[in-house]
Amino acid sequence: MVIFGMELAFIIGLAALILFFTVIVASLLGFIPQDRLPIQSALVLMTFIITAMVFIASLFDSSVLQIGFVDLIGMIIIHPITALAAGFLAAGALEVAGAFDAAADALTRLEQLKIRGVAIFGIPGTVVLLMNMPTIIAMPCGRILAAALMPAALGLGYKVARRLGDPRMVGVIVFAFIVNAAASCGPSVLGGIGLLGEGLAKLPLTSLSDPQQTGIIICTGVCALVMKFVTPLFPADMKKEEFEKEKEEEETIEVANDGGQKEMKVKVKEEPEETKEVKAEKRPEEKPKPSEEPKKTEEKKESIFKRMSRMETRLKNGYITLGLFMIVLALTLILQPKIPIQTILVVLALIIMLVGRASIQDLMAGVILHPIMAMSAGFLIAGAMGLAGGFDVLLILLRGLAELKIAGFPILGYLGVAIILVNIPTIMPMPCGRILAAALIPGVWIYGEALVEITDNAIVLPVLLGAFIVNAAASCGPSPLGGIGGIGEGNMGVEIGSSGKSQQCGILLATGVTALVIAFVTGATMI
């Protein structure tokens, strides 16, 4: 059936594509309020609309619907979702067992480690290790380590800022850490986005991880540089006293007069109870009664001692479980056993829970479902677009754009279009990189296959996929719809979105570096 000179199937595919991008752009620009209809829900709604559109159109032209409903169900792939679920199980077990606590403690000890009076790591080494730790450990969602190690990042940031007398260093360390965390879900073996590309293109397991990690390390450095010299959060000439005062006002502290000396005390964190009255945080005018002070000091000593003895066991368990996790991960990558990653992760999670004496309930409380929902929304819309022929239309449009010429010279060419395609996630950053990764990866794969045919070079496909995935993984950092950057910005009390530019600069570099590493270093092992 032809309408306005176009096949009905083409029109439906084009409509599906337009609807998809309209929802994305409308959400980014605020036309779809996120508190009423979050992006994931909007995409699921769009899935139903597109599917209904396809079935109605198939009544007029049977060539529109090429797949039966049963076949469609049969095409559903559950491996990425189960891998992600297993990854979160393992991450939850690690958290409850205290592994992330141990990681933060290890950083502190490394900073102080000396041999014959010479600091081995010192602050610079510790900072570099901290900023890259999310990619080294690589959890299925960057927010896991972003939240777990944020206190360490803030602490080191302020320490370095005070030592160097440069307030910009706080933003440098915190946001370089955050962009590293944002991107870390790409190379993660625990259900990371990279596994999507490896499965789709039938690449060896974790073959896209090393190039991504290389790119992310570069991204981290670039973000740090931009944060210091281009978009600093605090002016470099900010006086130390002003900086200290600003930080004191922001933090929740109690000020007590003790023998005429002002003493800054941090509130002792108490175990949360079901209902509890909490006194107002700042009451500098209230002085504790002298008769109460010794009791308070004793209680504090006892509770700190108790806390320390509890912490010691927890830290020990944390170190053991973290070490176990790293060893199993390393062995999996080296030996490449013929066991599905889900099985390895589930068994690992069970062992960690036994060693760390973690309860199932606490584990379940720590599982984050948002990335799973985001990825599912992406898969659903991708399925709907595939059903409607949206990806076929996308390929036609991309090829048309690539072959567009002025005076015989291509404007973008296939390379230019490929560069734009792989950077779409950062151009339209979603709160979870998995949304666009799952939704657009079939399109990227189709374009990659077309490029392989044109260039007669099989390496082009993994290059395109790897670059797209690292870009998608990192894109959640600068997202205005609730990116990881917001965690750092909120904690530092700066304007939301102020770290976006530095992160985007880093991500652009990371995308290019990942592509180069695959093309010239690791690509030969993939094809």
Added chain:
Amino acid sequence: MIADGLVIMALLGLLGIFFIIQLKMMFFPQIKGEIIEFESIFDPDCKSCRGKNEGKTSLPIKVKTDDGKIISAEISACTMCIEGIGIGSRIGVTKVGSRHIAQACANIRGRNN
């Protein structure tokens, strides 16, 4: 192969359980209230660069319940960012194990500030 299949089925079942728990937390929380503060997680003295809540993947908050009490809870960074939750947002708190988990309330009107 059979063991792998069982693991996959178990994971799907576990996903289903997590989903039900999340729905319960969203639609039938034990306590409803409003976020009044995101607790500071940072130790300004930084003698050992250790902060409060370190090692936890969730962030500590203070909630004023509908009956006027103030309680401590924790919220995942994902929920906070993706749901656009901030000071003044209405949330539900559910006790899971020994943890008080905050989740966005499924009250569409006036959901978040």
